[in-house]
Amino acid sequence: MVLKHISIAACLLLAACDGGQGEPTAYEDMNFTQRHAFMSEVVLPQMKELFVEFDATYENMSCATCHGDGASDGSFAMPSPQLPVIPASEEAFFEYLEDPEHARWGVFMGEKVWPEMADLLGVPAYDPKTAPDGFSCTNCHMVEGQL
Ligand code: HEC
Ligand code: HEC
Numbered sequence: 001m002v003l004k005h006i007s008i009a010a011c012l013l014l015a016a017c018d019g020g021q022g023e024p025t026a027y028e029d030m031n032f033t034q035r036h037a038f039m040s041e042v043v044l045p046q047m048k049e050l051f052v053e054f055d056a057t058y059e060n061m062s063c064a065t066c067h068g069d070g071a072s073d074g075s076f077a078m079p080s081p082q083l084p085v086i087p088a089s090e091e092a093f094f095e096y097l098e099d100p101e102h103a104r105w106g107v108f109m110g111e112k113v114w115p116e117m118a119d120l121l122g123v124p125a126y127d128p129k130t131a132p133d134g135f136s137c138t139n140c141h142m143v144e145g146q147l
Helices: 002-014 032-054 055-058 063-067 069-073 090-094 100-121
Strands: none
Touching: 032 055, 032 063, 032 100, 063 069
């Protein structure tokens, strides 16, 4: 187990493990315990780095920053109702982005957090044509009306 997680981390570091021997277990094939370890060893440290670059107050980023109450009740269910809720329609979303603070965050999310998270999970990022079920904002955030 431990070895496997080290190899996952090493693969991500070297970005050289697509195929061949020693292929790490894909996130989707991991059991809950493996996912927990992968989040602790790989996801949190990498995402913290991104967030701190954007805003130094994320130095204390934790599992709860993304998982909200799911981090304390142990479910780690996503999307998290404690994350900011984002508008449901495209129209409302663009209106929401007129607030410069939302826009600043939206750009950070769209350019950094979203693609990086999809990468870490080894899943395609949402694309209406090529990956309609791909990973998107709504894998983390609830949208209005969903709660
Ligand atoms: C940057 C945001 C982020 C952080 C930080 C984060 N996670 Fe996650 N985690 C996710 C996402 C997104 C998923 C769900 C992936 C998916 O859509 O299936 C997930 C899934 C999980 C799962 C699997 C849940 C299931 O139902 O299979 C576990 C367990 C987990 N995280 C534990 C942790 C732990 C422990 C930490 C802290 C060490 C942590 N996570 C930190 C984003 C995060
Ligand atoms: C891996 C999980 C994850 C993904 C994917 C993600 N976000 Fe976020 N988002 C977060 C976290 C964590 C925060 C910070 C929440 C906090 O500090 O309370 C955040 C904050 C925001 C904020 C700031 C809102 C506010 O009121 O301060 C906006 C806007 C936002 N996200 C939009 C988006 C959009 C748009 C996408 C898709 C392009 C997206 N997010 C994808 C986890 C995610």
